[in-house]
Amino acid sequence: MKIRATQAILECLLEQEVDTVFGYPGGTILNIYDELYRYQGRIRHILTAHEQGAAHAADGYARSTGKVGVCFATSGPGTTNLTTGIATAHLDSSPVVFITCNVGENLLGRDAFQEVDATGIAMPITKATFLVRSADKIPDVMRQAFAVAATGRPGPVLIDFLKNVTAPDQMVEYEFIPWQKNRGCESIRSLNASHSLKNPEPDRQDVDKLLEMIRHAERPFLICGGGVVRGRAHKEFREFAEKLDAPVAITVMGGGGFPGAHPLTTGMIGMHGSQASNVATSECDLLIAVGCRFSDRVASDPASFAAQAKIVQIDIDRAEIDKNVLTDHHIIGSARRVLSMLNERLPQYHHAAWKQHILPMRAPSTAGDSAQLTPQQILDVIQYQTPPETIVATDVGQNQMWAIKYLHFRYPGQLLTSGGFGTMGFGLGAAIGAQLGNPDKRVIHITGDGGFRMNCNELATVQYYGLPIVSVIFNNGTLGMVRQWQSLIYGGRYSATTLDRGPDFVRLAEAYGLKGFRATTRAEVEQALAAALDAGCGAIIDCQLDIDEMVRPMVAAGAPITDFLLKEATT
Structure with missing residues (x-):
């Protein structure tokens, strides 16, 4: 049957059993958003504070659920704001389909307002990119994109629709094909022979x-x-x-x-x-x-x-x-x-x-009873005061290494972290995606004061959608991992790493309508976490650490892995 091109895009999402999309609208993608208005109740759209937050949220959703994440953005800066999130998904093999729209065919290549070569930019950081110039290609491209993202080594795929393709008068022949069947379609395989849609059989x-x-x-x-x-x-x-x-x-x-x-x-x-x-x-x-x-x-x-x-x-x-x-x-x-x-x-x-x-x-796993709050004490409290199925999303740096070292993860998708691209600011967006994909589980966001500043605007998303995410900030007043390198390798020359500036994270939480707590001892962390878990809304715990806390052990870059620059802590 003939349906609108934009309707075909959303019907193809339903084919793939997509129920949640993360995104941020703009001029060129408005036709799709106008169609999305008609799909309320069938496809939930999560409006984030920034396109990068949407990309990380779709990624966190994918990693934690095992499904393919979906993210919308408009042309130009909307698309380029996705690129860090696309690269993050690419380096960590996370299946996300990114859908963008570009200027119309008549403006393509003319440096029109908010025009950018989306497929050219994304090509090195995706499994595949598609520039859709004809409405009749929509069903096959959509199906192929999801198949490629999820099959073999997973990864991100970008589809860029020209605006005229999504115009209200564009009609396309469409037949609903459940995703269990459409991955075997000849039409899908013929679109891009370079991508096998079957896992290789071991010899x-x-x-x-x-x-x-x-x-x-x-x-x-x-x-x-x-x-x-x-x-x-x-x-x-x-x-x-x-x-x-x-x-x-x-x-x-x-x-x-x-x-x-x-x-x-x-x-x-x-x-x-x-x-x-x-x-x-x-x-x-x-x-x-x-x-x-x-x-x-x-x-x-x-x-x-x-x-x-x-x-x-x-x-x-x-x-x-x-x-x-x-x-x-x-x-x-x-x-x-x-x-x-x-x-x-x-x-x-x-x-x-x-x-x-x-x-x-293996080093002893005791958190000790130091009067000065330590990272291991914080993580020990998290380990014992949260349910065993709790999902943990980290940012990048010392907080990430401490979390992976001291927390014990039990199942795939329980740890969400940017391992390959090392993206500061990944954690909060990923936590949002994980919480929306796993509403019955607790989600803890572990971050540093540097990484948290990157995307803390997504606290607005946490508040608006009523997500009970607890952000635990390892606040040592510095870019901790970089300072650690400066201490050990650069002779203590602390160039541009000290964060002696705002905001006050407790007051920031309150400004967003969330709960804020500050902790300087293990007992205060225990009290704050208990209150945050019971708050029924998002919360921030600002944990005050010594500026010279270090991740142990450490091997210098390029050295044999038994040549420890720092030995493992024994207490």
Whole structure:
């Protein structure tokens, strides 16, 4: 049947079972927003304070629910304001479809008001981009965009509609096709042959070879990467680790892929990795990395990384194989499928001597009773006063490393953090998306005073939609991670990192109609968090920390991961 082009766009969203869209309107996208007015009650639109906040919210929604997030923005600055959020999703393999509108065909290429080459800008930071110049392409492009975003290694896709394509007189032939069926359509596959819409099937001979390598290993070691989380392969990974009876390191993006409190967990690996994880990497004879791309934060010195080991990489994306670290063997396929194939034939192993050597290196997990408030005390309170299913969204920097080090994540989507792009200001938007996608769960936003300033305007979104998000600010009056580098590497020359300025975060919360608390001791954190959780609305807890608090341990960039610049704290 024939329907309006804008109607076809929204019907395609319903095909994909989209019920929530994040965005910010403007001139060129008004035709879509006018159509959206007719879909009230079927598609919920969340108006954020800024397009970047909308991008992060759609991303947080996707990561926490496992669905594809959706974000709307207008042309020009609306589109360019999305780019940080698009790149964030791209580096962390998060499936988000970004829908923008551009000037009309007659103005394209003429430097018209708010014209920008959206697809050109987004091409390097997306899985695919589409410039839609004809209304009859809408159903196929929409379906392909969602299929590409969610299939294989997930990631963002951008669709840019010319304004004339969305004009009220534009009609298109449309038939509703449920998403379970439309990913197999010939019309979708023919649109872009460069994107396979099926996950690669692992080679059984490759699986056989890994099983043989395991049989000869005496000191096996596992890395749980972001691919385990994105592929929701946590159950299969846990079975594999327990059958192999091997220590497990967890990357920043792997948080929730393997239980943080599991007896086999050695903690984070790499630049701020634990002694147990980094030493195990250097002393193992077989290293199996699942869904891990060996970034510079994990393998800071590729030449010395796991030098005594046979290195095996399991990844859905062939492009990641041997890109950063040369492997001895690899298997291409989704983490869940590969691990299932391994688990079917893997016997129970026992590596008691190896575990007894590595696992005691894990640092004690006591928060201590220091009179001066410490990051571990704050996180200890959060761990014990919030429900075990609580979702945690972090910003980037010291607060991020402390949260990942001291909190124990149990399931995929419980930790939302910008690991690849390192986006300050990511946390609040992501928390908004997570809370809207998971209304029955608590969401805690962990941030620093620097990162919080980046996107604190999204407190307006928290207040308007009645979201009970608690933002816990690690306020040390500085750009903490940068200051840490300045202290250790730059001779204490603190250039442009001291944040001796406003706002007063408690009063800022109150200005937005939220609850504000300030804490200087553990007891005050306990009282503030209890009150914030009981407030029934969003809240901020401003936690006052010493300016020279540091993340421990630390390895200098480019150094072998056992060359600690800072040792792990023992209390």
